[in-house]
Amino acid sequence: MELDVATLPKVVLHDHLDGGLRPATVLDLAREQGYAALPATExxxxxxxxxxxxxxxSLVRYLETFDHTVGVMQTEEALARVARECVTDLAQDGVVYAEVRYAPEQHLRHGLTLDQVVEAVNRGLREGEEEASGAGGRIRVRAILTAMRHAARSEEIAELTVRHLGEKVCGFDIAGAEDGFPPTRHLPAFDYLRHHNAHFTIHAGEAFGLPSIWEAIQWCGAERLGHGVRLVDxxxxDGAPVGEDLPAAIARAATDPGAFELGPLAAYVKDRRIPLEMCPSSNVQTGAAPSIEAHPVTLLKDLHFRVTLNTDNRLMSATSMTREAQLMVDRAGWTRSDLRRVAVNAMKSAFLPFDERLAIIEGVLKPAYDDGR
Structure with a gap:
């Protein structure tokens, strides 16, 4: 029986607002704001x-595409529109809970304040929820505020996060090029967040290896890891790093997970159930993974790490949660049970109060995935 991925409810924890614009919206906003640098006009x-x-x-080249999306997200109206459309697009894709992240510091070119940026995005997210509800959809969306790891505004963005923390903003993140910009550069921001009981995730283990993951967890206290694919290092x-032959390792893990030896960092991540926000299509594009078939998410899933499935940047990867899930089914052999596991993993790991997480798991996810099994 063919698996109908599109109808299954989905949870996404790693989706960038400036990476998910509709191309038509980019063109509209460019015309409205006089942004003339777009590479195409159709x-x-x-x-x-x-x-x-x-x-x-190349991750560096991948990040260059954001010059254009961020370039047209410089007014309150533009930010609200992009946020509203983000929510309705996710709802149409079957997403029932989403955490959408963006960097407020990147949207100040036309004179907005950081708080105005957050308020505009929040307005758009709420409008999107209402629009989706009116169309028969069911989705809840919260924002994660991101600081850029190469900049020096992380403490300011951490304070901004705490000011808006609650029903609208659920946490903090750092993002951008990893190499040369370790998360420990932002320790004061993470200390501030902890002191104010704020959740945070950290991009780590995508373009840089184990030291980045180790610092994110052991020095900074990350609750989740953005990507984390290099954990396989x-x-x-059989005494050889699994990265030397990921297809063979994936095949072996499906039948003999006990054959693998975890190093101290991998064991810690697994034992502490630290969630991995994995983004297959994006990772293949940036060279962090060799292919969908050999993506570490399948190996880590079968070794019982807490993996989640995510989009990262829907525009750049021409993807959706349905597409990501279908790719894993068609090219990596995932089953309905696997999709259920990552959806529940994501909801368990959401920066949402426990009772609300449990309600979605028990009232939405499990009934849908268990129906007809």
Whole structure:
């Protein structure tokens, strides 16, 4: 029986607001704001440019595509529109809970304050929830405020997060190029967040290896890891690093997970149930993973790490949660049970009060995934 992924409820924890714009919206906003640097002026051509530019195998080149999306997200009206459309697009994709992240410091070019940026995005998210509800959808969306790891505003963004923490903003993140910009540069921000009982995740283990993951967890106290694919560098099979032959390791893990030896960091991540926000299509584009078939998410899933499935940047990767799930089914052999596990994992790991997480798991996810089994 063919698995109908589209109808299953989904949870996404790692989705960038500035990475999910509709191409038509980018064109509209560029015209409204006088932004003349777009590489194409037709919807299809612009969509193709984003996908091709992102599909380069380089994280640095991948990040360059954001110059254009951020470039047209510089007014309150633009931010609210992008946020509203983000929610309705996710709802149409079957997402029932989402955490959408963005960097307020990148949206100040036309004179907005940090608080105005957050308020505009929040307004758009709430409008999107109402619009989705009116169309028969069911979705809840919270924002994660991101600081750029190469900049020096992380303490300011941490304070901004705490000011808006609650029903609208659920946590904090750092993002951007990893190499040369370790998370420990932002220790004061993480200390501030902890002292104010605020949740945070950290991009780590995507373009840089185990030291980045170790610092994010052991020095900074990350509750979740954005990507974390390089964790496989701390796992061996028959004395050899699994990264030397991921397809063989994945095949072995499906039948003999006890054959693997975890290094101290991998064991700690597994034992502490630290969630991994994994984004297959994006990771293949940036060279963090060799292919969908050999993506570490399958190995880590079968070794019982707490993996979650995410979109990262829907525009750049020309993707959706349905597409990510279908890719894992079609090319990595995932089952309905696997999709259920990652959805429940994500909801368990959400920056949402426990009772609200439990209600979605028991009232939405499990009934849908268990129906007809």
């Amino acid at each position: 919807v299809d051509a612009l969509a193709a440019w984003f996908s091709e530019a992102a599909d380069s195998g 701390d796992i061996t099979l």
